[in-house]
Amino acid sequence: MNLHALRLFHVIATSGSVTRAAEILNISQPAITAQIKKFEKELSLPLFRPQGRGIALTDGGEKLASYAKRLFMIEQQMEQFLQEHRNGTAGHIRLSATYLPAHYLIPAWIAKFKQQYEQVEMMIYTTNSHDALHQLLNMEVDLAIYGGLPEKYPDIIQSEELFRDELWFVVAPNHRMANQRVSLPEMMENPFVMREEGSSTRQRLMALCRTHNVHSPKITLQFNGLHETMKAVIAGYGASFVSALVVRDHIERGELCRVYVEGVDMQNIISIFTRKEEPLSAAAANFIQLIRQNRWPKQ
Template identity: 30%
Template sequence: MRITQLRSFHAVAHHGSVTRAAQALHVSQPTMTTQIRALEETYGVELFYRHGRGLTLTPTGKALYSVSLRIFSDEAEALSLLKEHGGLRTGELRLGAVGPHHAMEIVAAFQPRFPGIRISVRPGNSEEMIESLLAYRTDVAVLARYHDDARLHALPYRTHPVVLLVPRTHRFARRRSVKLTDLADEPMLMREPGSTTRHALELAMQEAGVVPSVAMEIGSREAIREAVILGLGIAAVSAREHTPDERLATVAIGDARVETTTVIVCLAERRESRAIAAFLDVVAGLV
């Protein structure tokens, strides 16, 4: 059975005449008649009683019409859903982010323009976010580190210096800046491997010939802050992500350019997807 045959049958059953059905579907009357005849002959059934007053559904025709009503009702619902999603009136965007600040900044600009798009945000470091993109678990990622990858499309967003976070009572707290060599004997609280901030600091220290003294690895910004407050060591943080606290001080690194660059990344093959393209367009307007 061809869908065009079923559509012709449904139209005739609905309108009660071949003439009105043909007008509704914008086809000729002979075409409608041929398609219905083909449907009846293929399955050896009679769908309409044909008489001088027009057409009347047979019991088989009535049963088929109840089925075709559901089919074309579902088709109309599917078309409505696709049109709504295609017009970005509804939908979902899965966002991955290494930190809340830039991600929420972009979301705040995106949602008023596309209020029907539901956004979910998943945290993680840059390596985890790239893995999630490649596995199609994330649509767009807000990263702090990115290496050229032909599979990905990237849009640079913001660059921020990396600063040292120290307790207010620490000897560095009264200084505007320190040198990397000053860190040689300092107990360092480091983020997990894969952290962009850690990578930036370790690279700068390596170039300066300084070996960091890692006192502890801690997997979250909040835990790093608490550990610094408690005097367990000092840490490197992005200046953008630091929230002022009277118990803490930030100190610049004076003899090296240590920084992170926030990059918005998606799969190259999906960059033209409507929701992703709209998100990237909002990002471009903020740069």
């Protein structure tokens, strides 16, 4: 079927006259009439009949007009759909994040983003840094947000630093080391409550001990979430090594205390990670731009 001719027929049917259709399409009336006659011949179906000084649709024309209306309505919807994807007002974003940004940063970012881009679907996977990187490499997500050491990332991954957060040793207020200054070997004598293996903070703690030639801590209690980890320390068991972003409010409320370890001044670099040489969808690019504009304020 000649879709160009069908479009001419559709405009005539909806506008009610060849003259009006010619004005809408900016085509001469004789040219439209000639193409419609040719179209009727190809279809072996009369589409119009004389009515007074004008024309009217035949029964077959009425039926074809209803199909054409649906067809071009779908075309319009498709064009709108493609335009929304091009400008990022529709689509979907798959995001992997570690517990810190997932609980303390991303909810506020998503709230702002959804206010502007309500039709964009978002899927957030909360995991550890090892699995977040794995998901990004395997194309299971479009981007990842987590902390770690840049030199450990494969060449096909690019990162953009958002901010740096301090890493603190913390204990309950009644702990003998609360607010004290101690050596790293002394700190490692405590039982530790930490996240599971694959957590970037746990990896940083182990690397710290190796660098200073100090035995690794005994991780006697392990959780898959930050909330549970902090609750155990607040309850009075062991120590933990964690981002200041997580515990700052607990310390201000007197639920936790810092332990100042001599010679240890470490930071956690929170970054956005994407795959190099792979264009982001417009929706994902819009989300990253919003994050840049609303990144965590410096402490």
